[in-house]
Amino acid sequence: QVQLVQSGAEVKKPGASVKVSCKASGYSFTSFAIDWVRQAPGQGLEWMGWIHAGTGDTKFSQKFQGRVTITRDTSASTAYMELRSLRYEDTAVYYCARDAPGDLDYWGQGTLVTVSS
Amino acid sequence: SYVLTQAPSVSVAPGKTARITCGGNNIGSKSVHWYQQKPGQAPVLVIYYDGDRPSGIPERFSGSNSGNTATLTISRVEAGDEADYYCQVWDNSSDHVVFGGGTKLSV
Numbered sequence: 001q002v003q004l005v006q007s008g009a010e011v012k013k014p015g016a017s018v019k020v021s022c023k024a025s026g027y028s029f030t031s032f033a034i035d036w037v038r039q040a041p042g043q044g045l046e047w048m049g050w051i052h053a054g055t056g057d058t059k060f061s062q063k064f065q066g067r068v069t070i071t072r073d074t075s076a077s078t079a080y081m082e083l084r085s086l087r088y089e090d091t092a093v094y095y096c097a098r099d100a101p102g103d104l105d106y107w108g109q110g111t112l113v114t115v116s117s
Numbered sequence: 118s119y120v121l122t123q124a125p126s127v128s129v130a131p132g133k134t135a136r137i138t139c140g141g142n143n144i145g146s147k148s149v150h151w152y153q154q155k156p157g158q159a160p161v162l163v164i165y166y167d168g169d170r171p172s173g174i175p176e177r178f179s180g181s182n183s184g185n186t187a188t189l190t191i192s193r194v195e196a197g198d199e200a201d202y203y204c205q206v207w208d209n210s211s212d213h214v215v216f217g218g219g220t221k222l223s224v
Binding site for chain 2: 035037044045046047050059061062095097100102103104105107108109110
């Protein structure tokens with residue numbers, strides 16, 4: 001069965017960086033893209049960007065352009081999202097999701113990133 | 118950039134039909150996907166490509182899309198359907214995924 005398993009919760013100081021991993025199993029990793037979506041406390045879903053696991057092509061929300069990097073390791077079937085220059089308002093649950101394409105058909109369990117001094 | 122508009126909340130009695138709408142400029146020309154999210158859980162895809170249901174999603178969930186409005190319809194609503202529901206499209210002009218603001222369904 002398709003599974004996306006994310007790394008554990010993180011606490012970071014303002015200005016630091018965080019890197020979240022998303023390990024895929026149960027399907028051909030390089031045949032699909034992985035999207036990253038975040039959700040601030042009590043707020044809605046916000047799309048951050050996307051990587052095609054086969055080609056490595058990426059697309060980012062303009063809001064995060066220049067501050068986010070999405071990569072993948074095909075040998076480990078794992079995608080990564082790094083967010084730099086963290087601010088208090090980056091406190092959120094970060095999700096990875098398989099792009100079917102178009103719809104996001106499988107989601108990771110989420111990773112809570114807390115930005116606190 | 119493309120904007121999707123959802124009502125913040127919808128309330129429905131058990132056994133009745135809930136309709137959750139998602140408004141967008143000429144949204145009928147796009148493919149709309151719907152997600153259900155319960156507190157503390159990751160979103161779950163309930164409708165894709167306007168009206169298709171993933172395996173395991175009850176037939177009570179259906180979707181339609183025309184003009185400037187897409188609609189998620191939940192028939193014979195149960196207490197377990199209480200959740201936040203989000204619509205989503207791919208915006209070709211910006212190459213971005215776009216989510217609606219979400220609708221909280223109270224049963």
